[in-house]
Amino acid sequence: MSSEQQQTSSSKLTVTKVDECFMAAACMSANAGVILRHGGPFGASVVRDGMPISCAHNTVLYSKDPTCHAEVNAIRHxxxxxxxxxxxxxxxxxxxxxxxxxWGAIMASGLKVMYVGADRYCAARFGFDDKAFYDEFAGPESGTMMPVNPTKTEEDEKWMAK
Structure with a gap:
């Protein structure tokens, strides 16, 4: 392995200097978002064939939209x-x-490779604790899932059959 590469401990992906540059772009976008008071300190970039396609930061506060996380914004762009x-x-x-x-947006978009900076536990230490969300989506066996009241009608089945 060259001096420009290091093996990550959590996966078999090799991190190159180029990967570090694209991660730096995401970090710079995160910093800009904080300075602009757009939202939390999060950034993301989408790259295709070594070319940046999008780079975005969290804009929850700016947009007043709780879905405008960095990853979602980068995917949308x-x-x-x-x-x-x-x-x-x-x-x-x-x-x-x-x-x-x-994660849902990433999976729905078909992205197969992702490089991550900090983990969820680091984010929690800085006040961005998503544990309740992870617990909620852990499944019914966790006992935390929001109750869903079935309202299935004949109309529901009609649109699915089309």
């Missing part, structure tokens, strides 16, 4: 730029482990 909803040939760089909502 990337799919608009590429003109498609599928990003399986792209790589995501994010400054922190994604929350459950962002």
């Amino acid at each position: 990337a799919v608009r730029h590429l003109g498609r909803s599928e990003l399986s040939d792209c790589v995501l760089y994010t400054t922190c482990e994604p929350c459950p909502m962002c």
Whole structure:
């Protein structure tokens, strides 16, 4: 392995100097977002074939939209730029482990490779604790799932059959 590469402990991905640059871009976007008071200190970038497609930060406060996390914003920009909803040939760089909502967006977009800076426990130490969300989505056996009242009707089945 060259001096420009290091093996990550949590996966078999090799982190190169280029990867570090794309992560630095995500970090710079996160810092800009904090300075601009757009939201929490989180940034993300989407890269395809070594070219940055999008770079975004958390804009929850600025947009007054709780879904405007860095990863979601970066995915939204990337799919608009590429003109498609599928990003399986792209790589995501994010400054922190994604929350459950962002994980859903990442999975729905088809992203297969992701580099993560801090983990959820580090974020929690700085006041960004998503444990309640992770617990909520752990499954019914956790006893925390929001109750769902079934309202299935014939109309529900009609649109699914189309």
